[in-house]
Amino acid sequence: MCSLIYFYDSVLIMDNDGERLYAKYYDDTYPTVKEQKAFEKNIFNKTHRTDSEIALLEGLTVVYKSNIDLYFYVIGSSHENELMLMSVLNCLFDSLSQMLRKNVEKRALLENMEGLFLAVDEIVDGGVILESDPQQVVHRVALRGDDVPLTEQTVTQVREYSHSSLSAVYLSISFSLSFG
Numbered sequence: 705m706c707s708l709i710y711f712y713d714s715v716l717i718m719d720n721d722g723e724r725l726y727a728k729y730y731d732d733t734y735p736t737v738k739e740q741k742a743f744e745k746n747i748f749n750k751t752h753r754t755d756s757e758i759a760l761l762e763g764l765t766v767v768y769k770s771n772i773d774l775y776f777y778v779i780g781s782s783h784e785n786e787l788m789l790m791s792v793l794n795c796l797f798d799s800l801s802q803m804l805r806k807n808v809e810k811r812a813l814l815e816n817m818e819g820l821f822l823a824v825d826e827i828v829d830g831g832v833i834l835e836s837d838p839q840q841v842v843h844r845v846a847l848r849g850d851d852v853p854l855t856e857q858t859v860t861q862v863r864e865y866s867h868s869s870l871s872a873v874y875l876s877i878s879f880s881l882s883f884g
Contacts, residue, residue, distance in 0.1 A: 713764065713831065715796065715824060716777040719810050722748035725774070726820060730831030733764075747777060758786055767793050772809045791836040792827060798838035799823045803845065822848055 713733060717726040724744055734740045743762070751759055751768050752775060759766045760782065767789045768777045778793040797808070803819045804812045813820060822845045827835050835841055 713781065714777075714779045715792075715828070716744060716747070716775075716779070717813070717820075718744065718748055718775045718777070720752070720773040720775070722752065722775075725810065725813065726817070726824075728824060730828075747779075748775065751775070751777075757790065765789060769793055769797055771797070774808065774810055774813065788833065792833055795827055795836045795838050795841060796823060799827070799841040799845070802838060802842045819845055 713731050714727065714729040716724065716728075718724055722745060724741070727740060727744065729740065734743050747759075747761060747766060747768075750761055751766070752770070757767055757769065759768070763782050765780050765782055765784055765786055766777055767779075767786060768775060770776070776793060776797055778789050778796070780789045800813070800820065800823060801808050803823065804816060823841050826841045826844045827833070835844075
């Protein structure tokens with residue numbers, strides 16, 4: 705039986721020393737941080753010296769990609785479609801590449817972790833794949849980034865917001881006086 709909903713178990717990003725930079729687990733296969741770290745070390749040891757894009761480890765399918773000093777992993781069950789897992793990986797990588805202006809490296813990623821969190825949330829929800837188009841992900845992340853509270857905006861952003869709000873009110877009043 706073919707499932708039209710694809711799941712994955714986790715997404716990981718590690719540096720070139722095998723240290724976790726980002727990890728999101730969607731199941732209880734590795735319930736404790738200690739078990740997660742052991743699993744991540746095992747994955748890194750198996751994949752960091754190879755050029756392939758897929759591995760089977762502990763009954764899981766692992767698709768991965770490396771770039772400069774980062775390793776990206778998407779992990780699903782052994783029954784999941786590898787192409788779907790790879791599309792999630794590619795979507796995440798391409799989205800980050802666009803958001804970081806093709807500067808996908810550890811320092812740039814650490815400076816933009818909020819964008820990473822938002823991108824992963826746009827791509828997957830509870831392990832269910834929602835989006836695989838990086839253009840859509842980047843667009844949605846940009847929209848969500850516009851909803852910054854006034855307390856976290858710069859003076860210029862607040863001035864522009866107030867100017868556009870006052871202009872809209874002025875136009876509304878002018879319109880109602882003209883036709884009212």
